[in-house]
Structures are given as C-alpha cells and as structure tokens.
Amino acid sequence: MSEPISGELPTDRAASAFPTGQLLSKYGLLGFLVVNALVVSVLSPAFLKPENIANVLTQAAPLGIVVLGQTFVLLVGGVDLSVASVMATSAVIATGFAATDNRMVPVIFAAAIGLGLVVGLVNGFLVAKRNVSPFLATLATTVVLQGLRFLYTQGSTGSTLPSAFALMGAGRFLGVPVNLIALVVLAAIFGFVLLVSKHGRKIYLVGNNARGAILVGLPTDRIIIGCYALCSVIAAIAGLFLVGYVGQVDQWTGKGYELDSIVAAVMGGVAITGGRGNVFGALLGVVVLVVMFNAVILLGLPVQVQLILKGVIVIAASAFYLSGSWERI
C-alpha cells in the first residue's frame, strides 16, 4: 500500500517513451479476438464456415445496436439499465398493432421511437436536472415500463407482425444479414457524430470534465439528456430488430441486454466513469463477446459456461483498462 496518492494515469507516464500501454489498450482487444478466433477455429473447424459466421453476426446485431446507445450514455458518465425494458416494450408495441400489412412498418417504427424518446427524456431529466444517480433513475423507469407493459398485455404473448420484420431480423441481402447492414449504417452515423462532429467533442468534454464543460459555457444538462434520449431511441429500434429475429413477444424480449451492452462497451474500452472510449471499440467488444459465446457452443461446453465467461471477462477487461481510475485509493 505504498502507492502515491496523486491520481496520475499510466498513459501520461508512457507518453514520452514508446507507448506500449497505449498500443496495448488500443489493439489489445483486437489481438485477443484474433487469438481467440484462431484457437476456436483450430478446435472446431465449423467456426470459420461462412454460415456460422453469418449466424453469429445476425445474433450479434441487435446487441450491437443497443451498445451504440449505451456507449453515448457511458461517455457522459452515466449508465442506462432501462435499455432491456425499452426493447421489450417496443417489441410489445410492434405486435400491439396486430398488423400484417407492411405499410404499418413506419407507424410501428414511429411509435417505438416515440416511446424511446419519452423514456430517454425522463431518464435524462432525472439524472441531469434532479441529480438522481443514473443507476437508480434508469432502474426506476425499468420497473415502471415493466408494469405498464404487463398492464397492457395482461401477460399474454403476441406474434402478429408484418412480414418485413422477419426480413429485418433474420433476412439476408446478398448473403449479408440485413440487421448487420442496419448496424453498420447506424454505427457509421454515430461514429461520425462522436468522432468527427462538434457534438461529439462536447460529449467527451462533459464526460471528462463536467465542471470545465460548464465553465466554457456548454449546455451540460441538455447534452446529458440528449445522450439518454439517443440511447433509449436506439434501444427501441434494437427491440424492433430483435423481435423480428425472435418472431414473437414474451414481455421479456431483450432480457439481459442491459448487462450485456455494458459488458461489451466496457470490454471495448469505454470507461464506466465517462469520457473515454468510442462506439467502434464497443462494437469490437460485442464481437469478442459473441465469438466467445459461440465458442462455448461449438466446443460442446454447457451453455452455463457462457455466463461464467461473461463474468470473468468483464472484470478482467475492466481491470485491464484500469477503468478503476474510478477512485485511485
């Protein structure tokens, strides 16, 4: 326990010399993924078959979409536990119209996005204006949404969906999963917003140094609320893609995605304390996660091992990135 009390980050020290630490934290996960994929493909030749890869990516795409939004919230130092509940509720909305006509698809999308917007604004308002801990605010909206959803459906399941949903969720375009194309498009848009546009810089500033952001005159509250709104809207869209893949709604569509999205983002180098990481790192985290899940299945291990792996990975990855500049004591 003879460590200095001053909170100097390791990367500061490495800046002048050869940036081993930086390189590791930047490309470590990619290396890990490559090694992982190599080992799995040696042990199970089925892994590298195009069909398997396409399946894995189809399953990964909805999670990837959610992670895009979760990243924005994590970047401003928050966390959104309500994404799974938003996904399930948007899935319920999708079947709620009992529509089989594809012309209803835009209506369903509009309704789901409206829902996401409301939930995100409430989350953001509680966090930014009322100073509620993000954890509790989003937990509360999770439970409220859950109640509303069950009140509406009375617990019954639904599966009436326009045929376009099946295409969205599980279809292929020139052999490429449609939902993967959607993910790539969304990732490109949000990656641009985050890394190139002025808005992105503001988000990083708010996450890194909230006081500084206020001092330079940024509307900090509005930026935070915007990130929560964005996250919930994206989660609502992801819910639509997921229900398209699953084909029916059981009230819990997307269960576990709140944790998986945090795990993937943290693994991809997004700091839970805010201000560090980006959507592409987070998406790499998604790929690593699903590859490991796939490996468990291909190697014939019990499915439960996936859970254990997930737990070990998230702790190890956090320790690796020293997200724990959290409180350097």
Added chain:
Amino acid sequence: MSAVTSDPPRTAARQAIRQMPVSLLVVLGLIVLLLAIGVIASPRFASLNNFRNIFQQSAALGFVSLGQTIVVLTGGIDLSVGAMISLTSNFTSGWIDGDPNMVIPVVVGVIALGAAIGCVNGALSHYLRVHPLIVTLGMSAILQGCTLLYSLAPVGKVTDDFEAFAYGRIFGLSYGGLAMLALFALVGVFLHRTRTGNAIYVVGGDARGARLLGISVARTMMLAYAMSGTCAALTGVYLVSRMGSGDPWRGDGFDLASITPVVVGGTALSGGRGGPLGTLLGVYLISLLNNILNFMDVSTFYQWIVQGFIIITAVAIHVEKGRRA
C-alpha cells in the same frame, strides 16, 4: 416553563426525533399513512394476524437489504446478492437433501461460502480498482452460471425441523422476523459503536481521508462485501426454509429489490451517510405496501409501477437533503 424541567422522558423523545434525519421521519410518516390507507382499504387489514404475517414476510427482504446497506455505506453496490441467493438456496437444499445430520454443516458451510465470495468481491474491487458495479455484476454472472451448472431445476429438500426457521413462532412472531430484527440491532451496534464499524462510514465518506487516518481501506472493503455476502447467503438459507426447496432462480430480482429499502431509508448511494435503521424502516414500508396492494387486489403490474415511483420519490427527497446540507 421549559420542557426540560417538566417531563424529562418526553424531552428525550423529542430530542431523539429532532436529531433524526429528515428522511427517516418521512419514511415513518409514510408508514403511518400506509397504515391509515390499509385500514380504509380492507377490514381484514388491521388484524394482529395480518401484522404478524407482514412481520414474517419482511424477513427475506430485511436480511438481504441489511447487507446491501453496509456495502452502500462504503460508496459501493452489490449486484451479486440475487445470484448469491440462488446459489446458496440451491446448495442448501441440494446438499441437505432431507438428511437431518447435514443441516448444521451445510448451513454453516453455505454462509461461510457467502462470506468468502463477498470477500473476493471487495478484494477485486479494491486491488484491481474496478468499479464495484462491474465487479459484482461480473460475479453475479459467474455465480448464476455455477448455480445452473449445479442444477437447472429446483433440487433437493429440507427436513421439517429446518422449516421452523421460517414458520416457527414465539408469541406469534416468526423466528425469521425476529432473527432479522436481532441482526439489524447487531449490525447497528457494530456500525456505530466499534472502530471497525466507524471505519466503514469513514471509507464511504472519504476514502483518501480514511487512509490518512490509518484505516486499512482494503480490509474495510473486504469486510463490508463479506458481510453483504453473508447476509445474502442467509437470505438464501431462509428462503429454502420458507419454500421447502432451493431454486436456481430464487434470487432473481433481489439485486434491485434489496437496493430499494436502502435508498428509501435515506442511505446515500455515494456512501458515508445513512444506516441500518433507515433500511429497516424501508423494509417495513415496502412489505406494508405490498401487503396493502395485495389486499386491494391490485395486480403485480401496478405494484411494479408503484415501486418505480417510490424509488424516484425517495431519491428526490434525498437529493433535496443533500442540497440543504
């Protein structure tokens, strides 16, 4: 004319009330309000038997929330309690499996396991400097995985004697409820009257300052999470006694449920402020509320909505308090 000379006991009581944090008074007020609502809502509500039932039903939530309180006081959070309950309830009934000779060794072993896993949570969070949210989330996945590896369905059974923990009564009060009260008192004394207990508050208030005072932050953190693990394991054991067998998903939902009484009772998520008394009131508030909603035949769906609003309201009160200070 001052009250000091006229009636010392009453003055003492007034002083105690004046020194109570606002949040506790609010919770007490809410409990009174709920009692009034309950009496209006159902003639069967205000019976001794019903209050005994509430007393019994609050035990599980009480055990697990007590542990959560200690961790929250250090500025952390324990999201692995739900999986811990599933794990311990499964192991308890699976290993006892109807054999009276196994009861004591298994219960002791399972509770020790809870303490050990909690200790690992604290150590990982401190030494790897990973946020407790992530550590306990990861631990939760690991524990749930292990539980499901052990069995995918409810397993084993317990002896009749063992069920006395949940159903046995003395003066009409259930053993479980009494044990919970005793544990709250014990932890309350520990937190307020011992050096180690005080250290938990100091670490939660200002970890850096705690180190300068010569408090071992590592030891304090490990102790706090070990206590939370112990409480969760105890909850698992209690639930086996109440349900008659373990279930690999028994603890589902307890992560979040255990945090509600803590924040309702005025313990700050940022650490260092609050305590078990508030949590105890929070536990009774929630149990009372659920009881009344059941009497009113309100569906679980509304109960969820109410729970969400309670969390928001509680936190709003707490925020106001923080601003005044």
